[in-house]
Amino acid sequence: MGLKMTSAELAAFLDAEFPQVEGQFAIEDLGEMRITTRLIVGEQHLRPGGTVSGPSIFALADVSVYLAVLAMIGPQGLAVTTNCSIDFMRKPGSGVDLIAECRLLKLGRVLAVGDVLIHSEGETAPVARASLTYSIPPAR
Template identity: 65%
Template sequence: MDAAALNAFLTAEFPQVAPDFSVTEVGPEGVVLRLAVGGTHLRPGGTVSGPSMFALADLAIYCAILSRIGPVALAVTTSASIDFMRKPAAGVDLLGECRLLKLGRSLAVGDVLIRSDGVEAPVARSSMTYAIPPR
């Protein structure tokens, strides 16, 4: 699936998150997903909340997997870890750059670096494993 197909899939299958997230790139190693940061993503102190960053990482890996195997809505997270490293830039979208490390028949493993748009230093790093349902 390319970026347009992934965005259409998110709109159809996950309308609750589709307005906030968009796939901006699909490549041989993974995808880049954008979180359009708004008021609902902020925590006290004006920074992006941990749950919003976690959602970005989780959805980036999900989209990277679907970019390779097609629209399998029931692929699910089985393991997740996230490290928050620095405060995101204020008022700036976040980008989740996912790299798939393993894509098997029943499991996929990926890493995501989350950065503030236009800032090189990552704000968070996540590693996740997904279960892929049998076809």
């Protein structure tokens, strides 16, 4: 199948299409049907008590699958999340970025299914695990 976008192209696409999250995510590693991404944790990601919020952890999982799908199919801005299940397993480390390891389990014509394991930088125990399904727009 092969990659249709590089890490640099994915990062540029994300910044152009979603300027509201510019500088919040980084691509650490990219391969066929897999991607490793980083949430660069800032004040905007914290909830009371100083831990990373659930919506920020969800965003990392969602962006990871989105970028993994785009890497395989090319720049399709209208690929959208149709389902997500996320398990929050433990409190993230304090003051450290979160790392998401994503793999696509299925990449079809109209649907993609991805699995994401998220951990705090420097830790191996998972903070969260998510499964997402994406709808892929029809080819024109």
